[in-house]
Amino acid sequence: MKFDGGSNGFDVTAGSINGGGAGVGVGGAPPPSPIRTPPTTAVSGNESGEMFIPPLNFSIVDNGIFRSGFPDRANFGFLKSLGLRSILYLCPEEYPEANKEFLTANGISLFQFGIDGYKEPFVNIPQEAIREALKILLDVRNHPVLIHCKRGKHRTGCLVGCYRKLQRWCLSSIFDEYQRFAGSKARVSDQRFVELFDISGLRHLPLSFSCSKIN
């Protein structure tokens, strides 16, 4: 599936590498350097050898849904421990080779919805990209899924905000969560996007946090 960003100049594609999940196609632009997290060799106070290094701004959103900034090699051990089926990648740049190899080695699908990371006041998050990304997110066949952009603040924050809207959270709580991750870089335009996002037509979640379903 290809989404035409139209005259606003956004390149939006849906992509899937390694099959497996629910999605099609692939695309992108030449890769920039991803944020590199230096590997740590210090082990402080743990009884067994391996220490986990979550990606920048990592958190769990709901049962089977995680969010973070751009993962690096140093984070692969931790990502492997999550048993991911899919990654929902929100930048337009091509996925780095090392990350692609990690996905291939672990049978993880990549869904790419390239949303440019503009600075305000020229930010324009395309509704259709978020809508299609939400459909991927809501499909439990893709879980566990990691949502990430570059820093896990704005694009990821908008997608999670719209997810919370589907979960019927009040706006003040949605914005509070957004700001917890965006910190001093919080953008009113992102919050406005979430506020105005039209959730009609999307499959509605049950009236409960899905984590409450105990198996």
Add this chain to the structure above:
Amino acid sequence: MKFDGGSNGFDVTAGSINGGGAGVGVGGAPPPSPIRTPPTTAVSGNESGEMFIPPLNFSIVDNGIFRSGFPDRANFGFLKSLGLRSILYLCPEEYPEANKEFLTANGISLFQFGIDGYKEPFVNIPQEAIREALKILLDVRNHPVLIHCKRGKHRTGCLVGCYRKLQRWCLSSIFDEYQRFAGSKARVSDQRFVELFDISGLRHLPLSFSCSKIN
């Protein structure tokens, strides 16, 4: 079970109301006024009637484990949607009547570990209280469980930090998560507590985020 804070003046008790979970006893001091979240009546953009109001600083920690500040009546609808079995309450004050009634009506157990909310530099989190609270937290028979103190920043932050230590997260990520919730109120003493906390003897979690277990 009763934990004697000793000469440092901390009153620490383990309590359980409504049976059900794994714990005993009850205790506390006269209740202060909890933080009140004004109910919202605005419904913006949701198709069905009910809007959920999560408590202050609410988040999911792991599959079946949540954290927040002190819940109020306005949050009871949301808490009910979580299907909680237990609440892990970290303040010494007696649980407010309205909250107790909510627990009774919904068959939720209360485990209380009263840790005083002192300001720096006189903060002294008792190791034993956190250790026993962790045992309650690790017991899946108590899940889903909500951990809360007053603001969901310091006492809750310390407990979750120690939980992350059991999950073998590197300290920088543990502190990053702590600071995300504590914001400008972050305390170095809390982070030092977590760094020095002795996890030996506690049941070790599997080397994976428990949410990755798909049922």
